[in-house]
Amino acid sequence: MQKILDLISEEMKKAFAxxxxxxxxxxxxxxxxxDLCEYQCNGAMAGAKKYHKAPLMIAQEVAEKLQENAVLSExxxxxxxFLNMKVKESFVRDYLRExxxxxxxGFQAPESKKMIIDYGGPNxxxxxxxxxxxxxxxxxxxxxxxxxxxxxxxxxxxxxxxGLQMGLIITELQKRQPDLIYFDGSYExxxxxxxxxxISELEEIYPTASAKSKEDEAYKADAMEATYKLQSGVRGYxxxxxxxIAVSVADLKKNYANLNVEFDLWKGESDVHDIIPxxxxxxxxxxxxxxxxxxxxxxxxxxxxxxxxxxxxxxxSDGASLYNTTDLATIMDRMENFHPDKLIYLxxxxxxxxxxxxxxxxxxxxxxxxxxxxxxIGFGTMNGxxxxxxxxxxxxxxxxxxxxxxxxxxxxRKIRENAETKGYEIDMEQAGETAKIVGLAAIKYGDLxxxxxKDYIFDMDRFTSFEGDTGPYILxxxxxxKSILAKYEEQGGDLTDMVIDEAVNGSEKSLMLELAKYNAxxxxxxxxxxxxxxxxxxxxxxxxxxxxxHETKIxxxxxxxxxxxxxxxxALTKEVLETCIDLLGFSAPERM
RNA sequence: GUUCCCUUAGUUAAAUGGAUAUAACAGGAGCCUCCUAAGCCCCAGUUGUGGGUUCGAUUCCCGCAGGGAACGCCA
Numbered sequence: 001m002q003k004i005l006d007l008i009s010e011e012m013k014k015a016f017a018x019x020x021x022x023x024x025x026x027x028x029x030x031x032x033x034x035d036l037c038e039y040q041c042n043g044a045m046a047g048a049k050k051y052h053k054a055p056l057m058i059a060q061e062v063a064e065k066l067q068e069n070a071v072l073s074e075x076x077x078x079x080x081x082f083l084n085m086k087v088k089e090s091f092v093r094d095y096l097r098e099x100x101x102x103x104x105x106g107f108q109a110p111e112s113k114k115m116i117i118d119y120g121g122p123n124x125x126x127x128x129x130x131x132x133x134x135x136x137x138x139x140x141x142x143x144x145x146x147x148x149x150x151x152x153x154x155x156x157x158x159x160x161x162x163g164l165q166m167g168l169i170i171t172e173l174q175k176r177q178p179d180l181i182y183f184d185g186s187y188e189x190x191x192x193x194x195x196x197x198x199i200s201e202l203e204e205i206y207p208t209a210s211a212k213s214k215e216d217e218a219y220k221a222d223a224m225e226a227t228y229k230l231q232s233g234v235r236g237y238x239x240x241x242x243x244x245i246a247v248s249v250a251d252l253k254k255n256y257a258n259l260n261v262e263f264d265l266w267k268g269e270s271d272v273h274d275i276i277p278x279x280x281x282x283x284x285x286x287x288x289x290x291x292x293x294x295x296x297x298x299x300x301x302x303x304x305x306x307x308x309x310x311x312x313x314x315x316x317s318d319g320a321s322l323y324n325t326t327d328l329a330t331i332m333d334r335m336e337n338f339h340p341d342k343l344i345y346l347x348x349x350x351x352x353x354x355x356x357x358x359x360x361x362x363x364x365x366x367x368x369x370x371x372x373x374x375x376x377i378g379f380g381t382m383n384g385x386x387x388x389x390x391x392x393x394x395x396x397x398x399x400x401x402x403x404x405x406x407x408x409x410x411x412x413r414k415i416r417e418n419a420e421t422k423g424y425e426i427d428m429e430q431a432g433e434t435a436k437i438v439g440l441a442a443i444k445y446g447d448l449x450x451x452x453x454k455d456y457i458f459d460m461d462r463f464t465s466f467e468g469d470t471g472p473y474i475l476x477x478x479x480x481x482k483s484i485l486a487k488y489e490e491q492g493g494d495l496t497d498m499v500i501d502e503a504v505n506g507s508e509k510s511l512m513l514e515l516a517k518y519n520a521x522x523x524x525x526x527x528x529x530x531x532x533x534x535x536x537x538x539x540x541x542x543x544x545x546x547x548x549x550h551e552t553k554i555x556x557x558x559x560x561x562x563x564x565x566x567x568x569x570x571a572l573t574k575e576v577l578e579t580c581i582d583l584l585g586f587s588a589p590e591r592m
Numbered sequence: 593g594u595u596c597c598c599u600u601a602g603u604u605a606a607a608u609g610g611a612u613a614u615a616a617c618a619g620g621a622g623c624c625u626c627c628u629a630a631g632c633c634c635c636a637g638u639u640g641u642g643g644g645u646u647c648g649a650u651u652c653c654c655g656c657a658g659g660g661a662a663c664g665c666c667a
Contacts, residue, residue, distance in 0.1 A: 033611060042610060045647070055647080080647080082611065123667085160667075295665055307595040308663075316665045323667050352596080353662055381660095418630070438630090450605070453597090455660080457604065459617095466630045468616040469605080476630050484627050524608090536606070539615085550632045592630075 001106025003523070004095055004516040005029070005039075008071060008087065012041050015065040021047055021058060028085075030517075037074075037084035038513060044081040055081025089502040092512045096500045099515070100572050105579070107519040109150035110526065113341040116154045116334055117143055120347035121268065123160035124248035125169055125202045128255050128400040130390050130458070131348075134379045136261040137447050139346045140585040141531040142377070148583055149526040154338060157252075159268030161245060162326065165206065167227030170240055171219065172209035173197070174226070182236035191236070195243035199251045202244065231273060241270075258404055260440060260585055272329035276321055279329050279367075280314060288365045289314055300360035309353070312361035327358050332367045342373040344529075349378025349453055377529065380455035382447070390458050407443060410464040411435035415592065434589045438472050439464075441586040445471030448584055449535035469539050474581060477542040478588040480549065481574040487555055488567050500572065501565030507548040511569065514544040518576055531584060538580045545573050 005028055012026035025043030032040065044059035051058065059077030066075040066085075074086040099105045119139045122132050139155065146153045173196075174183055180196055181187055197205070213220040230237040249266060256262070280296065283289035288298045294317030301309045313324055334340060345355055355376035362368050384390045392398045412435040419426040446463045450456040466472040489495060503509035517537065525533040554570070557563040581587060 029608080029610090032607090032613090036611080040610090045610075048647070078611085080611085120667090163667080293664075297664070305595095310664055313664050318665085320665090322665070324664095347667095349597085350661060351667085354667090357664095414630080418628090422628075454605090455598090459604080462604075462617070465617080470616085470630090472630060476628080480628060480631085487627065532606095536615095543615095546631060549627080553626070555627045591628080 001098060001102050001108065001519060003520040005520055007095070008039055008085070009041075011066065011069060011071045012043070012062070012083070015062045016043060018065045019058070019061040021051065021062070026062075031084070033084075036078075038086045040085070041083040042081075044077070044083060048081065059083050087513075089509065092509065092516060093500055093502045095516050096512055096569075096572065099518070100500065100568070104148070104522075105518050105576060107148075107522045109148075112150045112152065114152045114154075114339065115146060115342040115344060116156060116338060116340045117146075118156055118158045118330075118343065118345045119263070120345060120351075121156075121158040121160060122252065123163075123165055124252075124268075125165065125206045125244055127203050128252065129397045130382055130400060130403055131397075133259075133400060133403070133443070134382055134447060134452075135346050136256060136259055137444050137585065138377070138379055138452050138531065140259075140261045141444075141448055141583060142344065142346070142529055144583045144585060145526055145529065145531065145534075148522075154265060154340075155263045156265040156267050157263040158330070159245075159249075159266065161268035162231070162270040162273060164223060164227050165210075166230055166241060166244065167223040167225070168209035168213055169202070169205055169244060170226040170230065170237060171223040172205045172212070173240070174222075176205075180240075182240045184236065185234075187236065191239040195247050197243075197247070199247050202247060255400055258401070258436075258440075260587075267330075269326040269330075272326055272333050275333060276325055276329050279332055280325075283314060283365050286365060288361075293317065298361045298365060300357050300364060302360070309357060309360070312357040314361075324354075324358060324361075328362060328365075328367060331358075331362050335368055335372070340372070342375065343368075345374075345376045347376070347378060349380055352376065352378050377452060379452045380450075382458045383455055385457060385459050387457065404439070404443070406460065407439040407464060408432075408435050410460075411439040411442070414464070414466070418592075434592055437587060437589045438475060438592060441471030441475050441581070441588075442466070443471075444584060444586050445474065445535060448531040449539075451530070451532050471586065472592075474538055474542050474577065475588045476592060477545055478574060478577050478581075479590070479592050481545070481570050481577075482588075482590065484554060484570060485567065485574070488563075491555065493564070493567060495567070495571065498564040498568040498571070500568045501562065504562070505551065507544070507551045508566075508569070511541075511544040511548045511573065514541050515569075515572060515576060534580050534583055538577055541573065541577060545570075 009026060009028040012028050013023040014026075016026040017023040021043075025047045026041060027043060028039050028041045030039060031037045044062065045055040047058055048055040056077060056079055059081045063075045063077045063083060066072055069075075071087060071091045072085050073088040074084075076084050078084055117139055119135050122128055143153050143155050173180070177196065181191065182196075209223065213223050226237065230241055280289070283298060284296075289296050291297075292311065295313050296315040297311035297313050299311045301311075313322065314328070315325065316322055331343065334343065347355075355374075355378075359374040359376070362374065363370075368374065382390050390398060392402075412431055415426065415431045415435055415438075419431075442463045446458065447456070449469065463470065466476075485495060500512075503512055521533060521537045525531070525537075552566065554563065554566050557566065578588065
């Protein structure tokens with residue numbers, strides 16, 4: 001389905017051509033001055049130089065050609081050469097009717113690609129903290145947006161499960177429980193099914209071990225040896241590692257489920273351990289990798305660089321692999337097993353240069369094809385009110401589950417308060433569920449409505465205040481519509497038998513024009529992988545609806561056809577809003 | 593030190609090179625016998641600085657100031 005701007009532009013282009021000017025000048029845009037018009041065209045000003053004519057004269061000539069027209073109800077030329085226009089009510093009506101019946105409201109999907117999203121995953125055995133929030137929230141939304149656009153998308157959490165941290169945990173475990181069967185080298189039997197620790201113990205063990213290793217050289221040496229033993233496949237260590245992963249992953253799944261974030265793959269750095277030697281060999285043989293200060297590196301600088309791009313390090317001087325190594329090996333693995341057209345990496349934006357190096361290295365060493373797209377989406381930091389990285393009141397790192405719990409508690413309080421002032425009974429269980437839904441929307445909308453690349457302030461008070469441009473405001477709008485639709489059915493109305501009518505007032509037309517923007521907005525949001533554009537759109541749409549709602553008494557309308565037309569408009573608004581919030585990764589409750 | 597990014601109302605954020613820069617919050621004034629007042633409505637208040645390109649610049653280019661970040665054996 002064509003975008004409404006294109007349809008209007010077609011008319012304008014015809015008029016430009018009829019008046020003897022270049023048709024391309026007739027590109028129509030949304031009005032910057034809603035008080036003057038709905039759409040505008042600046043082509044006359046752009047063409048003034050070319051035709052040596054005053055822009056206003058060109059605009060007037062073009063406007064004359066548009067006086068009899070099926071699309072535009074009003075076209076006028078104003079100084080210095082703007083063409084201002086309004087569209088016919090019947091044209092908008094027809095457009096929305098088509099949109100209602102079309103798949104994805106007429107949004108045309110681009111050419112389908114296969115892509116993998118790498119969430120730059122959390123490390124196992126460490127609790128999720130607010131730093132992990134953005135990657136999960138943004139990643140989930142991007143995944144949904146790309147799928148909506150018709151792409152085949154695989155999301156891989158890409159756990160940090162193979163480094164020194166694992167050795168540290170094992171070492172600390174050995175100090176605490178030296179008699180564990182896993183440390184008995186001569187043991188050849190089956191290992192127990194259950195882990196000798198819980199997730200809370202694990203979360204305490206890692207920081208303890210990490211702190212000890214920084215002070216105690218011998219301890220650190222033990223940890224490095226344990227890492228080596230693990231990576232070289234010592235049975236007991238591998239069995240212990242399996243336990244650590246299992247306990248940790250179960251906890252991660254629970255936490256991500258609370259955020260409504262899902263991964264298709266739970267791979268990690270450990271998965272490519274075996275293919276690293278082959279990759280390194282190939283890089284050497286290909287003449288790409290060479291030794292520098294004892295380390296193995298690949299040059300990735302290019303002549304056009306204005307900045308210095310250091311070589312990409314493949315192996316450390318002690319021969320051990322590092323972050324680069326596993327990322328490159330993972331690229332190789334993904335190319336072989338999934339044949340993606342595009343790889344998207346989601347991490348903190350501080351890793352920009354790092355990914356530039358890795359991507360160049362992957363291209364240069366032909367791990368990927370010439371046309372494989374490698375994209376790094378670097379997101380900004382989530383800061384506290386003081387503008388510094390978000391901390392708890394005590395100054396520590398805020399655990400994700402605590403953050404979610406705090407929001408939920410505040411939400412329940414709000415729901416109770418609301419019920420009390422309006423004087424109705426609430427089911428506490430249901431209130432809890434609603435609180436979760438609304439709280440998640442508050443967190444996600446608060447994050448996604450900002451451009452991903454920018455830092456943003458996470459202000460608990462503002463996010464839970466629910467006023468203005470927030471997730472709860474969007475949900476509230478949807479709930480209002482649901483409530484009206486339900487009452488309409490109670491009155492005996494049929495939701496399957498209704499069709500949108502011409503707008504009868506300004507706020508209704510505004511709502512309709514807002515709806516008509518949908519496919520253009522979605523196209524931009526998909527191309528730019530920009531969830532914040534969807535947020536901005538639904539905020540405008542919710543505003544347009546609330547304005548209309550305020551002016552129009554829908555259910556008490558006596559003209560049945562008129563009422564059904566409004567109900568149809570509401571139904572479309574609701575569907576569009578729900579589709580959008582689904583792409584953002586949250587949903588609306590039945591009531592709030 | 594080098595390079596990259598950022599700077600918009602008191603605060604937090606918007607604006608393919610277009611008219612009077614857009615919202616929200618905070619501040620001030622209104623609207624519930626009426627489909628959820630988590631709403632609607634009115635008022636007041638902004639592009640760091642100096643140049644350039646352009647008919648027109650928050651947007652593009654150059655300088656300056658202020659802030660952030662990255663710069664081979666961390667991830």
